[in-house]
Amino acid sequence: MRITCPFCGERELGEFTYLGDAKPARPAVDAGEDAVFDYVYLRDNVAGAMSEHWYHGGGCRAWLKVTRNTLTHEISVVEPAAGVGAAKVGA
């Protein structure tokens, strides 16, 4: 499997580390225990296109958001994760 890093180009899988599901979003401070439990522990077991975080630690050390089909390993989208590169963050 190869991942095309938006900064580095196409690279072998060994340069990357898998973090996991990119969907969960940190709940608001007052969201309640159930929302926090869901955020921390509960994951969908997706069969098909899944949004995932990968780390290009063996290359540019950027976090990436990868859309990967868990059935075929086909990768359709690779983009910088939120906050990657100081320029992407804004002020």
Add this chain to the structure above:
Amino acid sequence: MAEFSWEVRSPLERALVAGPYGARGDAGVSLTEIRNFDLVQVMARRGKAADMAGAAKARFGVAAPARPEAVQISDAALIWSGPDQFLVLSKGGKHAIEQLSQAFASSASLSDQSHARVLISISGAKVRAMLAKLSSIDLHPASFPIGAAAATSMDHTSVTLWRGNDRTDGQAVFNLLVFATFAESLWHTMLDSAAEYGVTIARSEELA
């Protein structure tokens, strides 16, 4: 308080034995460690990438690399190392961290890497065959021309690789920065990869 006497030594002090290695005859690969350089990591602060680019232009007269490439100026190389960051490689202190801190004071964070990396210059007629055993990067001249750079891994070790100017005999030169504590391991791996072609091992004080 105890007095310490620090002695600056290359991480390859023990591993590097200058002279021929491996197959006899004309050496297909030259491995040269380049010592005593100034290396500064420049990383844009949050939202300051454009300011950093402007500061680099003002300081060096050229745009900082915004994609994987190494920009050579007369007395330094600016080497891309990731999004909104690059390395400044030079000699003699002119572009050392103390000299750069003012220029980037409002846009970037600097980190002195001079003693944190080992710089190895690799060339020779068999250089691409040898590097192909270690790297998955396409180093064909059409894909990796002079000035091309990559943040990548060799033998599970992060390296910064870039192509310098050709030697006077026309041979391509690949420069490699590796973390100091991984240098000896990677050095042995490179010797193993190059042995069948014959190797010339040397040290140098000159940036390629």
